[in-house]
Amino acid sequence: xxxxxxxxxxxxxxxxxxxxxxxxxxxxxxxxxxxxxxxxxxxxxxxxxxxxxxxxxxxxxxxxxxxxxxxxxxxxxxxxxxxxxxxxxxxxxxxxxxxxxxxxxxxxxxxxxxxxxxxxxxxxxxxxxxxxxxxxxxxxxxxxxxxxxxxxxxxxxxxxxxxxxxxxxxxxxxxxxxxxxxxxxxxxxxxxxxxxxxxxxxxxxxxxxxxxxxxxxxxxxxxxxxxxxxxxxxxxxxxxxxxxxxxxxxxxxxxxxxxxxxxxxxxxxxxxxxxxxxxxxxxxxxxxxxxxxxxxxxxxxxxxxxxxxxxxxxxxxxxxxxxxxxxxxxxxxxxxxxxxxxxxxxxxxxxxxxxxxxxxxxxxxxxxxxxxxxxxxxxxxxxxxxxxxxxxxxxxxxxxxxxxxxxxxxxxxxxxxxxxxxxxxxxxxxxxxxxxxxxxxxxxxxxxxxxxxxx
Amino acid sequence: xxxxxxxxxxxxxxxxxxxxxxxxxxxxxxxxxxxxxxxxxxxxxxxxxxxxxxxxxxxxxxxxxxxxxxxxxxxxxxxxxxxxxxxxxxx
Numbered sequence: 418x419x420x421x422x423x424x425x426x427x428x429x430x431x432x433x434x435x436x437x438x439x440x441x442x443x444x445x446x447x448x449x450x451x452x453x454x455x456x457x458x459x460x461x462x463x464x465x466x467x468x469x470x471x472x473x474x475x476x477x478x479x480x481x482x483x484x485x486x487x488x489x490x491x492x493x494x495x496x497x498x499x500x501x502x503x504x505x506x507x508x509x510x511x512x513x514x515x516x517x518x519x520x521x522x523x524x525x526x527x528x529x530x531x532x533x534x535x536x537x538x539x540x541x542x543x544x545x546x547x548x549x550x551x552x553x554x555x556x557x558x559x560x561x562x563x564x565x566x567x568x569x570x571x572x573x574x575x576x577x578x579x580x581x582x583x584x585x586x587x588x589x590x591x592x593x594x595x596x597x598x599x600x601x602x603x604x605x606x607x608x609x610x611x612x613x614x615x616x617x618x619x620x621x622x623x624x625x626x627x628x629x630x631x632x633x634x635x636x637x638x639x640x641x642x643x644x645x646x647x648x649x650x651x652x653x654x655x656x657x658x659x660x661x662x663x664x665x666x667x668x669x670x671x672x673x674x675x676x677x678x679x680x681x682x683x684x685x686x687x688x689x690x691x692x693x694x695x696x697x698x699x700x701x702x703x704x705x706x707x708x709x710x711x712x713x714x715x716x717x718x719x720x721x722x723x724x725x726x727x728x729x730x731x732x733x734x735x736x737x738x739x740x741x742x743x744x745x746x747x748x749x750x751x752x753x754x755x756x757x758x759x760x761x762x763x764x765x766x767x768x769x770x771x772x773x774x775x776x777x778x779x780x781x782x783x784x785x786x787x788x789x790x791x792x793x794x795x796x797x798x799x800x801x802x803x804x805x806x807x808x809x810x811x812x813x814x815x816x817x818x819x820x821x822x823x824x825x826x827x828x829x830x831x832x833x834x835x836x837x838x839x840x841x842x843x844x845x846x847x848x849x850x851x852x853x854x855x856x857x858x859x860x861x862x863x864x865x866x867x868x869x870x871x872x
Numbered sequence: 873x874x875x876x877x878x879x880x881x882x883x884x885x886x887x888x889x890x891x892x893x894x895x896x897x898x899x900x901x902x903x904x905x906x907x908x909x910x911x912x913x914x915x916x917x918x919x920x921x922x923x924x925x926x927x928x929x930x931x932x933x934x935x936x937x938x939x940x941x942x943x944x945x946x947x948x949x950x951x952x953x954x955x956x957x958x959x960x961x962x963x
Contacts, residue, residue: 438890441906442893470921480921484945497953517935518916647876651879662888760897
């Protein structure tokens with residue numbers, strides 16, 4: 418039986434986790450919340466070590482040190498633009514750890530009561546799905562592979578087949594308590610994670626990460642039943658529940674249902690094979706754009722991932738300050754999913770010291786859009802694509818967008834004519850009100866800055 | 873067994889409750905923070921390795937300890953870095 422002092426320490430740690438999540442939901446206490454969570458974790462780990470590491474203490478310590486040596490520099494050095502894939506990676510290893518724990522316990526105990534067997538099966542299956550799924554989302558975001566939905570030939574049958582196989586193996590393990598079958602189940606889970614994430618396309622990947630995060634939480638909770646450990650149950654469940662809710666909120670921010678995101682690629686009738694006719698675009702010079710901006714009264718800047726990869730946040734801020742000095746009203750329009758993850762753009766702009774008050778959300782900007790003189794789109798694409806509003810056949814139909822096409826003029830800074838992350842053509846590019854400025858975002862902004870100064 | 877179920881159900885509600893009013897700006901840090909918290913599987917990994925007596929268990933356990941540690945420290949550090957960006961010019 419677990420001694421009371423250990424139980425109490427676990428209870429304190431669980432409380433810390435609740436406070437951490439609570440703190441992370443409010444801007445003022447977010448950082449403190451994270452630290453409280455870390456403190457709770459430290460308490461839990463030290464307690465587990467003192468109480469549980471009867472054997473192999475040294476080896477465990479070495480493994481922990483190795484983990485720190487790998488984890489801390491990875492988290493310290495990752496670029497802010499690459500945060501989403503880093504989170505995916507950390508999530509994946511967590512899932513793998515849960516699966517390994519259940520596997521190890523099962524191989525020792527061999528058989529147990531009904532609850533133990535159900536919990537083992539769930540931990541191994543969900544943990545494996547989370548691991549392979551997260552690695553795949555990492556590959557997608559890192560652009561190691563295509564960001565578009567991948568639909569295997571007979572993809573639906575393969576998916577259903579793998580899911581059925583996993584279900585069958587789960588039942589078989591439950592009935593037989595066979596270690597070999599449990600390993601087979603883990604492999605099936607890995608496959609399931611792959612077929613689950615493959616069809617999820619581009620802009621929806623962050624939502625898949627959030628869902629897999631919730632999955633890992635559930636796997637950890639299930640492992641709590643395997644080990645009869647209340648802390649694992651509480652913490653895992655907290656993450657599972659809050660993660661599920663968070664996933665739903667993200668999906669809502671994009672105006673999509675979860676089912677549509679996960680399985681949309683299977684059902685979407687490819688309405689994309691539309692007119693291949695040549696449409697004309699109008700590209701302008703830096704000087705044209707400088708005049709347009711310099712004599713405007715109101716400007717809204719819509720930044721996207723392109724701004725972030727070009728490290729153009731500072732240049733954008735300087736341009737905005739210059740325009741303000743000329744008496745022009747300027748604000749930033751921040752789409753909830755600008756960047757690669759909800760809230761990602763806020764992080765990136767905060768890094769460039771953009772004042773918080775200038776960041777406006779969709780509902781603040783859109784109603785006044787018709788009175789905006791110039792909307793400047795910097796490295797964004799999908800979040801200003803009118804197709805999401807007007808074309809029911811578009812894969813992003815229903816996602817709220819900035820109605821920049823309703824502004825008096827649009828300046829679209831783009832590297833090339835390549836479509837955005839979601840891989841969809843943007844009719845805004847062909848709008849007669851749109852002036853295109855090709856080139857690297859930082860480069861263009863710097864030149865623009867000089868041109869406006871010269872006015 | 874019923875005790876454990878009770879804990880589970882209560883934790884579900886607490887989990888829903890604590891994040892119900894989060895603003896969009898904090899979605900990413902919150903996800904990352906939650907990600908760090910499920911690294912608590914490290915506790916399970918330590919307990920399992922601490923009582924391992926076959927090589928297979930030991931290897932599986934140590935691998936789990938290593939992976940879970942990466943999850944924990946990486947998760948908290950990355951979240952802190954993100955939140956660091958927000959401070960400074962709020963007041």
